[in-house]
Amino acid sequence: MRSDEFLQGSTNSLGRSLMKSMGYTNDEISKPKIGIANSFSTIVPGSYNLREIAEKVTNGIYAGGGTAIEFGTIGACDGIGQGNEGMKYILPSREIIANSVEIMVQAHRLDGIVLLGSCDKIVPAMLMAAARLKIPAIFLGGGAMLGGAIFDNRKSDVNSNVEGLGMLTVGKTTQKELDILEETCCPTCGSCSFLGTANSMNCIAEALGMSLTGAALVPAVHNDRRRLAYDSGKIIVELVKKGISADKVITKESILNAIKVCIAIGGSTNVVMHLIAIAYEAGIDLDVLSEFDKLSREIPFIAKVNPASKYNIEDFWMAGGIPRVMTNLKKVLDTNVMTVRGKTLQENLDSYLYKYPNNDEVIKTMENPFSSSGAVAVMRGNLCPDTGISKPGAISKEVQYFKGKAIVFDCEEDANKAILSGKVQSGHVVVIRYEGPKGGPGMREMYTALKYLYGKGLQTSTALITDGRFSGTNNGCFVGHISPEAQEGGPIAIVRDGDEIEIDIEKRQVNLLVSKEEIDKRLKEWKAPALKYTKGYLSIYSKLARSGSEGAILKV
Structure with a gap:
């Protein structure tokens, strides 16, 4: 075992003494050391119950013949960060979480890890860490919030x-x-009760095979969540003994499965960026953007959940959740992939027990889908030469083609004020720029702007494009992740008020209807503004962050 490096043999009495100083016994010291990376806090609703979940995981680890080693990670709440400077720290927190898990596992030579987290950047961060570390690992979310009044x-x-x-x-x-x-509206703790990035990424973890079958959508307050925690603790010890590490689960084939599931359920646009980052950490040579583009034209939209319908996560879970979706997609999935249960995907689906009847208003079959094409789209055009991301499954048919005049803002706050004050009118394409990974910095979500447009009844008469991101719960006509971003001199930087912009979701196009000569002239005259932060983590992040089309990874 890896932990033998500091605990076994006559030369390692120091390590044993340090463990014994905390009350560990010789018996515990001799067993596999299983880390529990816990993002618990009392400010993030999706992490609020993780102390209790960690206790059940600990029980399972001991029952399986291992020794539990719990440690904490940071974890930030997107909701609290929405519309303010706090959101600049949300995506950058992903790298800190992944790095902190790596540091704790490697510094203490842990043999396996159970990763506990539920929210938008915490889930992908933990999957990135697992992909990077290549040790036995299981991800377990804390579960979803119930719907409100x-x-x-x-x-x-x-x-x-x-x-x-x-x-x-x-x-x-x-x-x-x-x-x-x-x-x-928020009657319990848990990740928010719609198919935003948090629940989308929990679904992706299960689709990758990194969570136990059925684990993605069980509500936070449900008793099944505790049983899953206990089982995850037992099974991680088995994985250590069998040598089934994360790199045997996170493979090219399982990532392709996850892409197909995301498209089929209309998952958050942020999933694209996170799967790029996970593939990068795993060292997998896969063009995730191209696969999303190709497969979104082939994989039907078969699960419709808020914001695409009135049904929430609890309804999705009761309808059969990800096991039902993957069973219905089985003919286009690789079901021979390994999973953290130590069994293939096919074996897991064959043995899964559905406790509630299917609801075909939530989950349909490939033969009778909500739409013949998928619900996540990769966009191109002269405004996003390196691609943008949209979500047809959350866009009303009447605005899947939109042409309007630009009203331009260089930050989210200015756009939000303009929407609330009535400056944004029907026919406008709201352009929010300098909100990318470098320019924001941190690639904030333009969630609030779209929600204000919805509340004012403008969701079918306006559109919004940005080099920032969107929450998985947004609807209306929108394109985000526009790359190159404004800070790097992407064409979005030279859009002017009154310019005509055309968005064609079906053709996957976003174009500035200005002559090429005029675009070239403006780009030649454009000068990059100074980076907004000169100290602290965001200063480092803005210098190292890659484009959204590259997963916003940090790379020197």
Whole structure:
């Protein structure tokens, strides 16, 4: 075992003494050392229950014949960061989390790891760490939040607050209703109850084979979540004994499976970027962007969840969740891939027990899909030469083709103020730039702007493009991840108020309707603004971060 390097033999009495100083016994010291990387905190709803989950994992590890070694990682809440400077730190936190897990595992020569986290950047960070470390690893989320009281004809969630603020400005709701909504839209802890990046990435972890079958969508408060934690603890010890490491699970074939699942369920656009980063960490030679582009034209849209429908994560779970989706996609998946259960995907799907009946308003078959093409799209055109990302599954058919006049903002805050004050009107294409990995820095989500447009009733008469990102819960006509970003001199940097922009989701095109000569002239005159941070982590991040089309990885 790796841990023998500091615990076994006459020359390692120092290591044994340090372990014994904390009360570890000779019996515990002789067994596989299983790390529990826990992103628990009392400020992130998706991590709030992870102390309890870690206890069940610990019980499982001891039952399986291992010794549990728990440590903490940071983890930030996207919701709290929305619309303010805090969001600049959210995507950069992904690298810190991955690095911290690597440091703890390698510094202490742990034999295996259970990774606990639920939220947007925590999940991909932990999968990146597993791919990098190549030791036995299991990912387990803390589970999803339950839906709240009915608002706007569906179960409410945290987004309802922001949409409601837009509604208030046009008289579609009252302050009293919003005060009540604030108390009732988030009834439990857990990752937010829609198919945002957090729950999308939990689904991706399961589709990769890195979580136990059925683990992605069990609500945080449900008893099955505790049983999954116990089982994950037992099974990680088995993986160590059998030598089934993460690199045997995260493979080219399993990443392709995950891409297909993301497309089929209309997962968050952020999944594209995170899978690029996971493939990079795993050393897998795969053009993830090209695969998304190709497969989005081949894989049908078969699972429809908020924001694409009124159904939330609990409904998705009860309808059969990712096991049902993967079973329905089975003919296009590689079912011989290895999973963290120590069995193939085919074996897992064959033995999975569905506890609730299917709901074909949530999950359909490939033969009878919601749409014949997938719900995530790679965009190209003269505004995004290195690609952009959109989500047809969350875009109304009436605005999948949109032509309008640009109204340009150099930061998110200015755009949000303009939307609320009424400066953004029907027919506008809102352009929010200098929000990419380098320019933001941190590639903030333009979640708030789209929610304000929705609340003001402009979601089918305006569009929004950005070199920033979007939350998985956004809808309306939108294209994000535009690369190259404005800070690097991408064409989005030279768009002017009043320029005509054409967005064609079906043709996967975003174009500035200005002559090539004029575009070239503007680009020649453009000068890069100074980076916004000169000290601290964001200063380092803005210098090292690669484009969204490269997964926003850090690379010297």
